[in-house]
Amino acid sequence: MRVQIECWLRGALSSCWHTIGRLLETALRRESHFKTVRVSEQKVTTPGEKTRTHGFDQLFSGDPGEGFRVKTGIVELDEMLRGGFMPGDAVMLSGSAGTGKTTLAIQYLVNGVKLGEPGIYVTFEELPDQIYRDAKNFGWDLQRMEEEDKFRLVCTSPNLMLEAGDDSLLDDVIREVQSRRLVIDSLSHLEMFVTKDAMRTEAYRLVRHLKTRGVSSMLLWESPQISGAAFNVADAGLSFLVDCIVALKPVEIESSLRRALVILKMRGSDHDKRLREYEITPHGVLVSKPFSQYEGLMSGSPTRSMTDEAANSWAFAFAKNKQKHS
Secondary structure, eight states: OHHHHHHHHHHHHHHHHHHHHHHHHHHHHHHHHHHHHHHHTSOBOOTTSOOBOOSGGGGGOSOOOTTOOBOOSOHHHHHHTTSSBOTTOEEEEEEOTTSOHHHHHHHHHHHHHHTTOOEEEEESSOOHHHHHHHHHTTTOOHHHHHHTTSEEEEEOOHHHHHHTTTSOTTHHHHHHHTOSEEEEETGGGGGGTSOHHHHHHHHHHHHHHHHHTTOEEEEEEEOSOOSSTTOOSOTTSOGGGSSEEEEEEEEEETTEEEEEEEEEEETTSOOOOSOEEEEEETTEEEEEEEOTTEEOTTTTOOEEOHHHHHHHHHHHHHHHHHHHTO
């Protein structure tokens, strides 16, 4: 009996030491793996080549530093954003049909190329020839930018994006052009392939995937409400997933249809809370002055501001009194 117990104890101790050895070996292997990954992401210089980086860290090879912003290139909009979007943020650009979402998004990418930040435009609905043609009407030669490896146009379907899982179809394109900006037109199309609950999950997975790649993303969202109190920028409950929400809204003022832009949310930064008028010009989106003379624009029932009415009445009375005594 004693011999059997001793044999059992020797076997148990041997098994324990074997297990401990396996754990130490695994830990050392993981540490070595992490060191290898870090080394592969460091800058490497070869004869006749410029200094470059490997891995997705090459997308932000330079330290942006405190205060760095991703500029839209639209001066007035950048002023509203206090200099631009925060780097790496996911931005939702929401609006109904005809508000200029696609135009503003392409303009954001084109201006990024001018600033040395390559971009990718992913579309689920339009064909390449149509996008190239419409962009040329604003003076943007997307095909030339593609030839220079500064821009990529990706036409795909939402179901292919969903089937890709963690192995995103975009990864190869992001590496190829070292993209810093990416637009998806539009996130609303995912609703055709998944349920409402699954929509949040897929949108969250997509946003997190792009963030881990260091890419600043702009996600277009089709808002069905054109005007009125029921206006909602994210009917599927996606607003909490993004860092910034820019809403485009048509407003009727004195029997004339005008366009309003407002920043509803911006994490980690102050921003202009006023609604500004914007126009779609032959050169793209132009943001102008705030709607300071009107109230109730978001509700769909705009009225002249009481402050503005009082100021006008006072100015009229003052001018009339001055004329009377002259």
